[in-house]
Amino acid sequence: MSQPGTARAPRKFLVVIDKTPECAVALRFATRRAQHTGGRVTLLCAAQPPDFQQWRGVEEIMRDEARADAEELIYAAAKTVNELSGILPELVLPYGESTACLHKLLKEDADISILVLASATGKDGPGPLVALFGNAVQSIPVTIVPGNFTEAQIDALA
Numbered sequence: 001m002s003q004p005g006t007a008r009a010p011r012k013f014l015v016v017i018d019k020t021p022e023c024a025v026a027l028r029f030a031t032r033r034a035q036h037t038g039g040r041v042t043l044l045c046a047a048q049p050p051d052f053q054q055w056r057g058v059e060e061i062m063r064d065e066a067r068a069d070a071e072e073l074i075y076a077a078a079k080t081v082n083e084l085s086g087i088l089p090e091l092v093l094p095y096g097e098s099t100a101c102l103h104k105l106l107k108e109d110a111d112i113s114i115l116v117l118a119s120a121t122g123k124d125g126p127g128p129l130v131a132l133f134g135n136a137v138q139s140i141p142v143t144i145v146p147g148n149f150t151e152a153q154i155d156a157l158a
Contacts, residue, residue: 011039011113012090014140016102017077018045022118022147025154027077028084029145030116032158035085042090042112043081045074046101067095106139115140118147 013030017023027043034041047070050062074091081089094101106112145154 009111010034011037012042012109012111013039014042014044014105014112014115015077016044016098016115016117017073018098019073020120022120023077024080025118025145025147025149026116027080028151028154029118029143029149029158030114031081031084031087032155033114033116033143034087036158039113040090041081041085041087042092042109043074043077044092044094044098044102044105045070045077046098047093047095048098049096063095067093112140115142116145117142118145118149121147 011034013034015023015026015030017027030041033039047063047066050059050066070093074093078089078091081087092101092105094104102115106115145157149157
């Protein structure tokens, strides 16, 4: 409980942005929760390093393309957040593997309150981030939303 006269920072909901269908579910849930609780939204989209690293010139082109892809994804997600809630999200665009970038951000940003993930709906399991944060990492509360929820179900839950 806060002391009288001290303001508590608004909750910061973190969403990892990628090309998976469940990402849209996590994004909508985090946005609606932030909207209903006076919180903020942080979006993380890592520019993935290319697997191919034989020629320096080609590697640099592939790195630039990875950055452009990440920017396109995160700007589209930011637009969705703003259109749904009026919130201007914080954008984080690191270069590297998603899980490593996520661990680093969680260590560096103490204001992040909740990581919001959605489970994959396929037969391959819940998805790599859900599996990682559901079992191994306990540095932050994690909300896992069923990946097959409809927009109406998300809005009712959030």
